[in-house]
Amino acid sequence: MKTQAAGAAAKKDHFGELVSADKRTLWKPALVELADKTEKCWKNPAAYRTVRLRISMLSVNERMETMEDKLLLASRGGAGKRCEAMEKYEKLGKxxxxxxxxxxKCRNRDNGQIVAIKKFVETEDDPQIKKIALREIRMLKQLKHPNLVTLLEVFKRNRKLHLVFEHCDRTVLHDLEKNPNGVPDEMTKKITWQLLEALRFCHSHKCIHRDVKPENILLTKNDVVKLADFGFARIISEI
Structure with a gap:
């Protein structure tokens, strides 16, 4: 009996350390929920093993995601370099x-290239916005195709993430608004074919976009389709 009591006490102490308040601040809601369940089931051997395993797995995933996000945002220089990144662009308009x-819409002062810079609001203070921004960065760093918008650069300024993209002239939404009676058939076929090529490529890499709509289908001056806005995309293995 004493051995069992000592074992139970050891388990309770272990979980007391595992779910300490300072560690919870670094965890996602799913991990906190598991930790709460753990505190209630530490006397049950089966529940103890199951929840402990799940906490360990979530903890590892959390650490890996944090490391990956840091790598995604890694800059070639310090804070000064990050400030210089924005200074090299001339803002032309919204x-x-x-x-x-x-x-x-911005111009690169060094080479004259016209780009589009997406500035996220309150990236550091809003976990949801930060999650969307990092997901878009992660997806576009992995996926390269002529019909996907090209991510050129990422930097942070004033605690806000900035994503630098190739510039496109317009969106399919603009074309629809300009043609109230419908976009010409040949143009519709051209856009549809390229969009399907973009989606085929994404799906072949187990990525689903989940937000395909006219304003997210960009067009260059040569009518090349560029599928954009991967903030809600998912890798199928994650679902």
Whole structure:
């Protein structure tokens, strides 16, 4: 009996350390929920083993995700270099604005290249916005295709993430608004074919976009389709 009591006490002490308040601040809600369940089931051997395993797995995934996000945001220089990144761009005007940020048309002062810079709002203070921004970065660093928008650079300024993309002239939504009676058949076929090529490529890499709509289908001056906005995309193995 004493041995069993000592074992139970050891388990309780172990979980007391495992779910300490300072560690909880670094965990996601799913991990906190498991930790709460653990505190209630530490006397049950089966529940103890199951929950302990799940906590260990989540803890590892959490650490891996944190490391990956740091690598995604890694800069070639320090804070000064990050500030210089924005200074090399001349702001030409606003392209659009949404719930998560603003997109500006800019010119690279070094080479004259026209780009689109998406500035996320309150990236560091809003976990949801940060998650969307990092997911878009992660997806576009992995996926390269002529019909997917190209991510050129990522930097942080004033605690806000900035994503630098190739610039496109317009969206399919613009074409639809300009043609109230419908976009010409040949143009519709051209756009549809390229969009399907983009989606085929994504799906072949186990990525689902989940937000395909006219405003997220960009068009260059040569009518090349560029599927954009991967903030809600998922890798199938994650679902």
């Amino acid at each position: 392209i659009g604005e949404g719930s998560y940020g603003v997109v500006y």
